[in-house]
Amino acid sequence: MRFYLPPIFFLKLHFMLSSFRNCTLPKIKGSMLRGAFGHALKKTVCIMPSKDSCISCLLRSQCAYTRIFESFVEKPPPLLKGVRTAPRPFVIDAFDEETSFPAKAPFSFTITLFGNVCDFYPYVIYGIARAAESGFSVHRHPFFLEKVEGNGVWIYDGERKILTANAVPQTIENNVSLTQPVTLQFLTPTRIKQAGRFTTDFTFRRLVFAMLKRHLEMTYFYMPDSPLNWNFKELLHLADKIRFSERKLYWVDWTRYSNRQKSKLNMGGFCGRITLEGDIEPFSELLRMAEVLHVGKGTTLGMGKVRVEYLTESPY
Numbered sequence: 001m002r003f004y005l006p007p008i009f010f011l012k013l014h015f016m017l018s019s020f021r022n023c024t025l026p027k028i029k030g031s032m033l034r035g036a037f038g039h040a041l042k043k044t045v046c047i048m049p050s051k052d053s054c055i056s057c058l059l060r061s062q063c064a065y066t067r068i069f070e071s072f073v074e075k076p077p078p079l080l081k082g083v084r085t086a087p088r089p090f091v092i093d094a095f096d097e098e099t100s101f102p103a104k105a106p107f108s109f110t111i112t113l114f115g116n117v118c119d120f121y122p123y124v125i126y127g128i129a130r131a132a133e134s135g136f137s138v139h140r141h142p143f144f145l146e147k148v149e150g151n152g153v154w155i156y157d158g159e160r161k162i163l164t165a166n167a168v169p170q171t172i173e174n175n176v177s178l179t180q181p182v183t184l185q186f187l188t189p190t191r192i193k194q195a196g197r198f199t200t201d202f203t204f205r206r207l208v209f210a211m212l213k214r215h216l217e218m219t220y221f222y223m224p225d226s227p228l229n230w231n232f233k234e235l236l237h238l239a240d241k242i243r244f245s246e247r248k249l250y251w252v253d254w255t256r257y258s259n260r261q262k263s264k265l266n267m268g269g270f271c272g273r274i275t276l277e278g279d280i281e282p283f284s285e286l287l288r289m290a291e292v293l294h295v296g297k298g299t300t301l302g303m304g305k306v307r308v309e310y311l312t313e314s315p316y
Contacts, residue, residue: 003229003232003234003235003282003285003286004229005219005285005286005289006219006223006227006228007171007172007226008115008171008222008223008289008293009115009116009169009170009171009223010113010114010169010170010171010172010292011118011121011150011167011168011169011170012110012112012150012151013111013112013124013125013148013149013150013167014108014110014148014150015108015111015125015145016108016145016149017132017143017144017145017146018105018106018107018143018144019102019103019104019105019141019142019143020103020104020141020142020143020144021103021141022101022102022103023101023139023141024099024100024101024139024141025098025099025107025137026137027099028095028097028254028256028301028302029094029095029096029109030092030093030094030095030298030300030301030302030303031256031301032136032137033094033109033136034092036131036134036135036136037127037128038065039131039134040128040131041064041068041069041124041130042065042069044123044126045064045065045123046063046065047059054066054070054072064123067089067117067120068089068090068117068120068123068124069088071085071086071088071221071222072086073085073086073221077217077220077230078230086221087217087221087299089114089115089117089218089221089222090111090112090113090114090117091111091293091294091299091300091302092110092111092301092302093110093111093112093302094109094110095187095188095302095305096108096109101141106146107143111124111128114222114293115218115219115221115222115223116222116223116224117222118167121150121155121167122163125145125155125156125163128145129145129161132144132145144158146158146159150168151167151168151169153167153168155167172288172292172293177284178280178283178287178308179280180277180278180279181245181275181276181277182276182280182308182309183273184273184274184287184306184307184308184309185272185273185306185308185309186249186270186271186273186274186305187306187307188269188294188302188304188305189252189268189269189270189298189303189304190269190270190271190295190296190304190305190306191267191268191269191296191297191298191304192206192207192210192295192296193206193297198297200247200250200251203239203240204239204240204244205236205239208235208236208239208283208286209236210295211286211287211293211295212232212286214290214296215289215290215293218293235282238279238282238283239283241278241279242277242278242283243277243278244274244276244277245275245276246275247272247274247275248272248273248274249270249271249272249273249274250270250271250272251268251270252270252271253266253268254267254268255267256301267303269297269298269303287306287308288308290306291307294306
């Protein structure tokens with residue numbers, strides 16, 4: 001039995017920048033980049049006074065900022081009742097851990113867009129260029145956006161400040177069947193709840209639920225014409241039959257500062273590996289998609305990056 005999952009379009013934008021001066025950036029940069037990007041994008045496209053909320057804006061359904069950063073929920077799906085905004089349709093991958101950047105040193109990271117938000121990639125490029133000029137971190141270290149690659153093709157020239165080619169989204173493939181054993185590598189801190197708390201002691205059923213929730217949310221909000229099946233109880237029952245033959249996970253603590261909450265937030269999660277044994281085939285598509293979508297809390301910041309060891313090298 002294979003649970004049908006609609007394919008999801010994605011566009012992987014790889015940004016290459018250079019520093020204007022000697023500087024130091026945080027070890028984990030996802031939060032810094034998201035904040036700088038969001039601020040620059042809103043400043044670029046917003047026509048409303050800064051004191052006004054996006055929720056009251058007549059243009060919110062067509063605005064690049066709200067589509068990327070604050071997609072409002074008009075009709076909530078079964079798993080998101082009571083939530084006002086949808087999960088953000090992008091992932092920032094900037095876990096290189098380098099902190100020291102001499103003048104003219106290269107700095108690179110990736111932003112992956114999902115679904116119909118892929119169409120807004122010129123806004124994303126321009127927003128990052130403006131954010132880099134304004135400067136990263138609390139010390140506002142300026143950078144220059146040299147070039148951008150989109151799914152393997154050069155699409156932006158920073159010297160001329162022009163798009164040089166159209167970016168073409170890819171589809172997460174659904175055609176891989178896994179056989180046991182399968183090892184999952186968690187490459188960045190991953191936050192999965194079991195019994196109401198974040199832990200390394202989770203079941204495969206709980207991991208599958210987190211992956212399903214992530215995929216269904218992205219499809220519902222950003223690929224609205226795709227058919228969805230919210231009845232996945234049978235797949236969860238099958239997940240109960242999968243066991244971990246290996247669990248080598250360790251906890252990574254880190255904090256970030258929230259401008260909205262005006263306080264530091266604990267964003268710790270686990271890294272490491274687990275090996276699955278049992279009938280893995282029904283979960284083939286779900287695990288493949290998790291490599292692109294990530295899993296758990298904080299995915300926008302690059303958390304929850306997982307790699308499935310069934311290929312010599314992951315295609316994503």
